[in-house]
Each structure stands twice: as structure tokens, then as C-alpha cells.
Amino acid sequence: MIGKLERNWIPPPHGLYISDSRWSSSSSKRWKQRQTSDSFAREAKVQGLKSRAAFKLIEIDAKYKIFKKGQTVVDLGYAPGSWSQVAVERTKPRGRIVGIDIIPAQPPKGVSTIQGNFLSVEVQEQVKRFLSDPDRGRPKQELFASSDTDGSPETEGAISYIEQEQHDIDDVQGNTERTPPNEKGQKLEDDRRIVDIVLSDMSEPWEQTTGFWKKSLSNPHIRMMNTTGINFKDHAGSMDLCNAALRFSVDTVRNGGHFVCKFYQGSEEKHFEQKLKKLFAAVYREKPDSSRKESKEAYFVALRRKKDVAMEDVFGTDNIT
């Protein structure tokens, strides 16, 4: 079903929306009503996608062409998983997709997942450890395939499995001095950053009509960022998540890699945009057609990570924790 996703996909026309975006006791009923009258939700169902959110990423990719075969993609706030589904489809056959979410969810096919609060430094470190093996989470049957029907996977600029192996041999044999000593530190730093794209759609949890979380002992929904309909609160919460995603990207995104991040509009967004511009060559704001008009959500699309930009260049010396 997901094979129907095309790069030049044209969004279906909008259905009728119920204008109240706040969540109240009767909101579940309204949500269901809205889903049935929403052409994006209907289309998602037809295409076997886990949510209508997929179309936001499809629209972004149609415009900016961020995906290529073989990429490593980190999907922050992946659940229920429609962005990851799109990423798997567009990076196959050798791409690897790592999803992180605070709530437990069934991973979409071909996606490795880690459950945890991404605002926690420990969780971020766990994700980095997972990523540090460039082979981990990559489809095995494709890794050793001699050919594939779509042509060679594009891993332009990527550290492939074979290249990584060569690095290890060079280290053992002391061959690393081929790189001039003054550039060695930067080279090692560059080699460690092996993520091609960080996606963050972190915000309110997806609607669960039946669910474990309401009964959960750890009650995870009170720890995640839930949208409230109170604009400044949603904005502040989303800026925390955006900053966590950006910090992580400084450490993990390779030169030339990309960053897509949802935010709730408000006074801090300009400052965040300036930080993005320090790390990326081009920064755009997007409000995809498939994003509900009444929602204050929008997306930053930041393209082509620049070389030689450190954490303090982006966040300043006071803000390094």
C-alpha cells in the first residue's frame, strides 16, 4: 500500500474541519467526526499509513527533496509512525530509520525504535550509542545484496560499512596520519556524525481511542509535552523540544545533512531560527497544506549542515550544559 507514495503526490482537497482545536471531555467525539470528514485522514487509511501526519512530510519532501537512498534518519516523536513509514520508503533498500518516542508504540516495519523522553540527556546518549554503529538498524538482507533493482543506493558522503571497516584497519595499522595532524581532530569529529536527517514532529501525543497509557503505572502522558490550546504554553513547550532536537543535531548530523522540526508559533521562534541559520546553509518555514489551518503548528526545514560549526557557535558559551 505504501508503495503508492509518490514524490509528486498532490494533496487531496481539504475536508470540513471543526474549528475548536482545544481538547475537552467531548473532544474525542469531535476528533472522530473530524477524521471521517478529513480527506487527508481518509487518504492515509487508503495508503496504509499510520496517520495523516505523513502528508506533511511528503509535502516537505516534494518541495525540498531531502530523502535519498541509504540515508540514516532519526525520527523524534515517531509514534504512531507515519513519518517513519515515509522515511523507510524513500531511503530503501539500505536506509536505516531510528524512531524515538516517549510513549510505547508498535514500530513500523523497517524502523528501529527507542522509547524514552527525548528531553532526557540519558535518552539522547542512548540514541547516539545506537547510531554509532553505522550497520545497526540497517536491513541485513540488503546489506550484502550484490545488486538491487532500483540501481545503486545513494550513500553520497556517507560512511559505508566497508569504509568504516577501512577506518578500523587504518587505526590498528597507524595509517591515520595520512590526514594532516591539525585536521585530524576535525576529521574524527566529522566521521562521528553519521546522521543524514533529523526529523522532529514531537508535540502532542497521537489520539488513542483505546489505550494502555491511561492505565499505565508510570502514567507517561503527564510527562510528555501535551498541547493545551494555550498558545504561549504550547509555544514554550515546543521550543524546549526544538532546542533538544537541535543540540542533538549539532552532535550527530553530518556535513550537508538536513533538519526538519515542528514548532508552535510564538515569540521565541525567531531566536530559534537564528540558531538554525548558524548550523545550516538554508532555513525555511513551512505550513504544509495538510497541517490543519486552525493549528499554530508550523515547520522549520533546515538544509545542508555547514562544516566546522560547534555547539558554542549555535548556542553560545552560556548555554552549553
Ligand SMILES: C[S@@+](CC[C@H](N)C(=O)[O-])C[C@H]1O[C@@H](n2cnc3c(N)ncnc32)[C@H](O)[C@@H]1O
Ligand atoms: C504528532 S505526534 C508525531 C506523529 C508522527 N510524526 C507520525 O507521523 O506518526 C507527536 C509525538 O511526539 C511524542 N513526544 C512528545 N514529547 C516527547 C518527548 N519529550 N520525547 C519523546 N517523544 C515525545 C508524542 O508521544 C507523540 O507520539
